Amino acid sequence: MKRAASLAALALACAAAGCSPEVTLVKIVKPADVGERQLATFLLGDTVRMTLPTGYERVLVAGSRWNLVGAIAQGSVYKPAQGVLTVEGANIHEAYLVVRDGALNGFYLPVEQGYSPLGSRIPLVIQAR
C-alpha cells in the first residue's frame, strides 16, 4: 500500500513537472519515391482532431492548405502553407504531415530529419488545388 502510494505520488510529481515521453523518432537517411501520384498542394476538407502518442492533442483545421515538399518511405511530406504545426512530447518539434493513400501516417521533423509515426493512420478528406 505504501509502495503504491509512493508510485502514485511520483507519477503525480512527474506529471506536474511535465515529464512527458519524448516524441518517437525514426531517422530518415534519404528521400524516397512513394510510388503514388502526389498533389503539389491540397486543402484539408474536414477538421482532424488527434491525440499524439505522447498524449498531447493536435487539430488540423478544415480549409488549411498544405504544400508538397518531398517524400520519404512512409509517404509524401506536406508543409503548412500558413501557420505552424508542432508535435510535442518532452520537447516540441516543428513538424510536417506525412500522407500516404489519403491518410495521415505520421510527421516529418525537418530539424531532426526524422519520422515520427502516429499510433494509427488517420484518413484525411483531401481536396486537390
Next chain:
Amino acid sequence: MKLLRMSLALIALTVLSACASGPKYNEVAATFPRSNAADGRIWFYRPGIAFGAGIQPGVILNGTRIGESVPGGFFYVDRPAGNYEVLLSTEVDRKVTFTLAPGQERYIKMTVGLGVIVYRVYPELVDEGVGRGEIVDTSYIGGQKK
C-alpha cells in the same frame, strides 16, 4: 492585519518590479532595422502574467545565451536561414526545434507552467498570426542580441 496588508503590498511590488517596463511593441517595432535578406527574424516574447513572475530564465538559442525571459517583455534576433533550437534555463529543460527560412519571421512564446515545486517557463513555437497578436501587449527589453 497590518502585517497582512504590508505583506500583500510587498508581494504586489515584487511582481510589478519583475515585469518589463520598456516601450510597447507598436511604439518601437517600426524602428527595428531590416536585416540581411538572407536572414530570418526570431521574436521572443512572454506575456505579462503575474504567476511565476520571479522566474526569469535565460533564453538559449543553439547553445548561446541571447537574453532573458522577462514577464511582459520581448526581444528579437536576426539569424541566417537554418535549423534552430530554443531552450530556457529552467528546472526542467524543454526545447523547441524549428526551421528558419530567408526573410521568415518566427515567434517563440514563453509560457509559465507549474513544475514540481515552483513555476517554470517553457518556449513554444506559435503561428505568426498568434505571435503578432500577442506581442503587441509586451514591452521591448533590449537591443538585438548577437
